[in-house]
Amino acid sequence: KASMRAAASEWGVVYVPGKGEAPVPSDFSATGKVVEKGVLTPIADAQIGIPSLGVVAYTDVDGIYFLPRVAAGTYDLEVHKAGYVSVFLPGVVLADGTVETIDVTMEKEVVPPPMP
Numbered sequence: 001k002a003s004m005r006a007a008a009s010e011w012g013v014v015y016v017p018g019k020g021e022a023p024v025p026s027d028f029s030a031t032g033k034v035v036e037k038g039v040l041t042p043i044a045d046a047q048i049g050i051p052s053l054g055v056v057a058y059t060d061v062d063g064i065y066f067l068p069r070v071a072a073g074t075y076d077l078e079v080h081k082a083g084y085v086s087v088f089l090p091g092v093v094l095a096d097g098t099v100e101t102i103d104v105t106m107e108k109e110v111v112p113p114p115m116p
Contacts, residue, residue: 031099031101042061
């Protein structure tokens with residue numbers, strides 16, 4: 001797996017761990033799962049990111065994401081998905097040498113019916 005990570009880095013892409021493979025701190029700062037409130041169904045293709053750095057990741061079909069490694073610090077994270085209320089996570093601390101687990105619950109957006 002280490003050779004795959006090195007090759008991905010050389011090609012300018014992010015290596016995403018396979019099922020059951022633990023993310024390593026040299027590659028990622030955070031991981032987690034994005035689910036729908038109440039039913040806890042995974043949300044695929046949700047965008048999670050650090051707007052101040054322009055860092056973005058997307059969830060897979062199981063709602064899992066891996067946020068690429070960033071410098072240690074305190075950041076505001078945002079999670080977006082069409083049809084859901086955006087989630088803002090201010091003051092998230094990301095430390096060197098660890099992969100933080102940040103799970104997110106999103107609520108379906110309520111769209112009022114059209115006016116007659």
